[in-house]
Amino acid sequence: MIRFDNVSKRYPGGHEALRGVSFHIPRGQMAFVTGHSGAGKSTLLKLIPLIERASHGQVVIGGHNLAKIGRRRIPYLRRQIGIIFQNHQLLFDRTVFDNVALPLVISGLRHQEIGRRVRAALGKVGLLERERAYPITLSGGEQQRVGIARAVVHKPPVLLADEPTGNLDPELSREIMGLFEQFSQVGVTVLVASHDIALISSLGHRLLSLRNGQLVAGEASARATA
């Protein structure tokens, strides 16, 4: 589902964030990208929804070579990917419902269908009773769950999360990771960037370790034990 083939990324300033990274995550697998800050975790994730483009090598998502996707087709690629951000990226002038509904509005779904799916997604993350609330009134953990609901509401085959538990206490973090595991069990390919080694090694999923932009462990599809 997610295939990196000898991928390098060099930023305009000359900084080389990724060097010759190759791996493949099959459909429905859940994997972690880990490494120190600056090791290239975020860059790796950004290449998948074409927030950044690879300088060398190939990124293939669901059989599509991203190098061949032009600017105008990027939105349609991104609709196939749910993204969860460390800082949530919620819109604070809209209710929880409207935040979660945004991907469906963008896809042009009908009103009734949007209501049904948003409530299903909010129910999944346990925030059904907060749909009329504004994000600012929610706790950090709740905001993150709203972000997750928004990322999965349109049922994307790929789910990316960049430090989703960065600001959360261990118990909440474990809860969030549990949600991701549920999604991968229904066939969603999940890739989570995290430096919380203690938490992710306890979960026992595949681990891609980056150091200075190079993959030092986890190339093979086998489950790693960091």
Place this chain on the structure above:
Amino acid sequence: MSARPPRRSATFAPVYLVRHAQVLIASLGRLYRNPMSTLMTAAVIGIALALPATLLVALNNLQRLSGGWNGAASISVFLKQTVSDGQAADLASRVGAWAGVGSVRTITRDQALAEFRRLSGFGKALDALDSNPLPAVLVVKPARQNDPAAVQALLLKLRQLPQTSMAQLDLQWVKRLAAIMAIGRRGVLVVAALLGLAVLLVVGNTIRLDIQNRRREIEVAKLIGATDAFIRRPFLYSGAWYGLFGGVAAWLLVSMALWATGGPVQQLALLYQSQFRLIAADAGTVLTLLVGGALLGLLGSWLAVGRHLAAIEPS
């Protein structure tokens, strides 16, 4: 999984229209929630549109006024003193039957005297005369006023009548006025073009600020797969609304200007024995203001959106 745009299905058009209608209403709601800035922007656009519109309405009134004179720019045939009122009426009915003559009005010698007495204020002096010095007059209106050759031919024909002492057609000043008004019209066009440009800039700048204020929202929308068209749409509609409201404001301003000047103009007209009254902007002008305003707003926001949206990319 596919990264291709969805195919346009049979149900595409209604859904597409519904979405447009939703954005149209939503952008209106957004303006409604910021009433002060919306009103200010609409007022600026309104003033910019009101200036050429007022000039245009003033020109239309002037043209109507001179048009009234144009109708009166008939040929005055002063008959010889020896022609009696009866003969004058006879002649009038004969001339009235000519081809090329619209209508003929006879001013008898007594009527002429009465009118002169009333208008000139020389009543006392006239009383001193023992006979009426004024001739009878035929006021001949040409059938085809806009055909100078026909009018000229008619004039010659009237001059050749044995009863005619003098026949005159004074169109020169009407022509001059028409020429001046043509220049005025051109001037209005230039002013309108300049102020239209100003409206573009005002709307463009407002939309630019709007885009900056909603930068985060745009980034998030792009991250979750919004197309450029989706992101552009609310801004375009906002621009059109600004323009439309500006058009309404301009209409109100023009109406107020007419209302404010109506009284004095009527007084001036009365001094000239005229029933002239200012007329308000006609439906065509109002429609032009509203539609033109909306289109200018749309164009202004289009320019701003084209320039500024591409610069916002999630990182």
